[in-house]
Amino acid sequence: MTQYKDYDDVLAGKCPFGGDTLGGAQGSSPTLSDWYPHRLRVEQLHRDGQAANPLSDEDYAQAFATIDLPALKDEIKQFLTTSVSWWPSDYGNYGPQMIRMAWHSAGTYRIADGRGGAGQAMQRFAPISSWWDNGNTDKSRRLLWPIKQKYGSAISWADLMVLTGNCALEIMGFPTYGFAGGRRDAWEADDATYWGPEHIDMTAPSSYDDMVSRDQRWTGKPGDADYQLQQPLAASHQALIYVNPEGPEANGDPAASAVDIRITFGRMAMDDEETVALIAGGHAFGKSHGAVAADRIGPPPENAPMEAMGLGWHNPEGAGHGADTMTNGIEGSWTPNPTTWDNDYLENLFRFEWEQTRSPAGALQWTPVDPAAPRTPDAHREGVEHPLMMMTSDIALKVDPVYREICERFLGDFDAFTLAFSKAWYKLTHRDMGPKARYLGSEVPAEDLPWQDPLPEPTHQPLDAAGTARLKEAIRGTGLSASDLAYTAFSSAVTYRDSDKRGGANGARLALAPQKDWLVNRRTVPVVQALRGVAEQGGASLADTIVLAGCVAVEDAARAAGHEVDVPFTGGRVDATQEQTDVPTFEWLAPLSDGFRNYTQADLTEVTPVSPEQLFLDKADLLGLTAPEWVALTGGLRALGCNHDGTGTFTDRVGTLSTDFFTTVLDPGLQWRKLDEAGTRFCLEDRESGEQRHEATRDDLVFGANAQLRAVAEVYGSADGGARFVRDFVAVWDKVMMADRYDVKAG
Structure with missing residues (x-):
């Protein structure tokens, strides 16, 4: 009987059809990236385009307006207090599970480049879908499918996930600050965002204890003056949302954990008070799951077998769910009332002394020293109770003096804590949405918040x-x-x-x-x-x-x-x-490097290992440009002399919208010589005379060195390219000038 080839063969570079293949439809290796790891992947500018989007012809704002939002919320809330046999709810309430789903969807946001966040529901796709820290969020989304199926394209997955998180908080007695729709879903995996330098085998069992290789994204050690996280990263380690809850490198050190928390939450645009409010507020609900050792758990969704139908982390122990659930390896609840909004988390944290213990899965956690401390009910078995649990990252709030002062203030003023968590949750789940002109729905708060970059009402009459x-x-x-x-x-x-x-x-x-x-x-x-x-x-x-x-x-x-x-x-x-x-x-x-203006921060290599041309590509991506737009815009800016220090113009007639930049880059009679050992500055010389013409940077030479960019540059550098270049430059110039005008455009 014929059997399909195992992925082990594919990953080993063996073509299922015999012979080797260059990254064919079967996902086999080697790929272009395997062969040429330093290749500038210009094609990333064209991902997630209209061709990938089956709803590209739909007006989402108009579709969202057809929803009866209170009715939808009622349906979500009814679902949250049910339970299904294939994935039963803890305590008969899916609320805590859905809060985690929404939190982890939004928590990937990082302020350095604005990437991540809940805005496109990227939790559905690799790599985020299969990060260890997102274990079993696939079950949460699958549970929500009947509601998504009913409302179809009228609500995006991105909006539904956040709205469900809000509904979960509300059914447990928490007053949310507001909700805005308007997030548009992505339609393909993100293979372009730089999530860090680590190479983790996502096919192998993993746990927080395995995440100990921090040297590549961190400099220095906790407590050192030079202890810092590489830009633009925000999480403390690959495949995590924030920090290792067992402490850095699973070392169980609360003080060191507090340092990581402050850095990572700061990179996610949260100050100390917002950080405490989010941790203490989020841990008022639900439980952590660590009933089974990590090496017993199956692969994540992207590596799961076909018959799993997109669900990963198969658990073979017992029922595989309920009391046998394995998610992050830590087992237990923070409070005696895991489905009720109260201040028990902070009261327990400060009332009791805590000692280190291990979960059934072997993860490091903390238990009250006092045997008379309150206990928490089992999430599935009637009459069974367990000791309270804290993570190392929880104890960190108690030992760090700044966090401790905030906690004590919240302990003394529950209303202030409630408001702080409400506003921090709203910020967490809406931070990446941009101006309020993009917000949809009847629950948008009227207040303008500083992180929304508010604008005043117009004071001038429109120009005729x-x-x-x-x-x-x-x-x-x-x-x-x-x-x-x-x-x-x-x-x-x-x-x-x-x-x-x-x-x-x-x-x-x-x-x-x-x-x-x-x-x-x-x-x-x-x-x-x-x-x-x-x-x-x-x-x-x-x-x-x-x-x-x-x-x-x-x-x-x-x-x-x-x-x-x-x-x-x-x-x-x-x-x-x-x-x-x-x-x-x-x-x-503020840019570390801006190739459009030929600017690079002097200490760039100390801040990030990413090359200037990669950062240039990244900025073109952030501006929403295609490769032809990137080339045309750069050539025009060079002709106009829009360079930080004058290098890279390649023309003697600055201020004339000529194609001189392209003809110079493409001239076979010219050669380039490095001016420094690192290869960041170059000198242009005539091949025959040796005459020096211009100086340039990597952000200039890339338009002749990269095959895809050179192909576009050849269009503009040809004898008939002048008029096309001016036309295309004017179009992309207007696109950049209008990029933020959500007051007059949709999207």
Whole structure:
């Protein structure tokens, strides 16, 4: 009888059809990434496109508006207090399980690049779906399928998961702060986000105890001045959401755990009070599962056998669920009332002394020393009780002096604790949604919160055609160069990132701290000052004036190259105030490296191992660009002289929208020589004469060195490419200037 080849054969590089194959449909090795691990994967710009989305023709906001939200919430709440035989609910309540699902969906968010978070329901796809820390979240989503099936495309998985988390809190007596719909689902796995340098065998059994290789993402040791987590990472280890609950490297040290907690939660945009509120609030509910040793548990969803139908972590012990459930290896509950909102977690943590013990699975945890301490009921067996449980990461809140002070304050004021957890949960689950213009539904709070980067109401009348024309002439009357105007406008807009919808030109935060003080923006300071006067005289916002000035620069540069163009301009931007700008979190938008402006932070290699060109690709991705848009935008910015230090223009006619950048990069008569041993700076020489022409960076040479980018550059560098280049540059320029305008566009 013919049998299908095992994945062991495929992973070993054996083609099921005989012979070797280059990453065919069967998922076999070697792939391009196996053969060329340092290859710049430009194709990532085209993932998750319209072709992957079966709902690309649907208006999600319109579809969501058809939902009777109270009725949907009632259905979710009824489901939460049921139980099914194939995955029974703890304590007859799925609420705690669904809180964990929603938390872990949102908890991947990281402030450094805005990636992660609940916004696209990426918990459904690899690699996040199969992280050890997400054990059994696949069961939570499968339990929700009947509700998702009923409402179909009217509610995304991303919205449903967060809404279910809110409903779970509410049925257990917790007053949530609010809920907003508007998250759009992704439709394919994320193979582009950098989650860390570790290489973990996801086919093998794992546990928190196995996660001890921290050297690659951490520098120094806990307590050292140089102890830091590599950027842009947020979790303490690969396959975790936050920290190892057993302590760093499962060492059981609460003080060291507190250090990791502060760093990781800080990287996820939470301050100390929000951190305590989330941990203490979340652990008021449910239990942890560690009934079975990790090496008995089957592979995660992405490696599970076909007949598992997308469910992973098969548990062969006993019933495989209920009292035999294995999730993170730690066993027990924090409170005697795991389905009720109360202050028992903090009261227990501080009332009792705790000693280290081991779970049935062998994980390190803590139990009260006092035998008279309250006990917690078994989640499935009537009349059975267990000692309370704390994790090392819980004890950390007691030993860290700052966390302890916050806990004691919450102990004395339960209402303050409730409000703090309510707002922190809202922030956790909505942090990556961007401006409130994207929020949908009847439960959106009216309050503007600092982390939402609020904007004021307009104070200027929209510019009509005549007003726009007058303002353009006033801009030209300043005598500012096209290069300076374009550099300033682009600097205002380039902070946008599609990951969490932060940044962009609306608000003119280029003129405010901290953005005005970034080294890469110093060139813009006198330009902004001059344009402020133009805006005041023209009755326009500074934000609109900065963008319009860039449009003027592009039009004049195109004219100098022999092309008459009208650069699109959509007014209506407003000017944010310093008080509306959350300086500590906005500081994270400062670029480590920005290839568009040929800027790289001096100590880049000390902060991240990622190369400048990889960061350049990453920024193009965050701007939502395709490869042709990336190439066209860079070539135009180089022609306009929009470089931080003047390198990489490759032209003697800066301010003319020429194709000189491309023709120089593609010229076979020129050769490049490294100017430093690391290969970060280069000199262009004539092959025959040895004459030095230009200096460049890796962010310039990549457009000739990378095959896919070079192929696009050849289109613009050809004899007939000039008009196409100007057209394409104008289009992508407008796209970047409009990236954050959710007030006038859908999405």
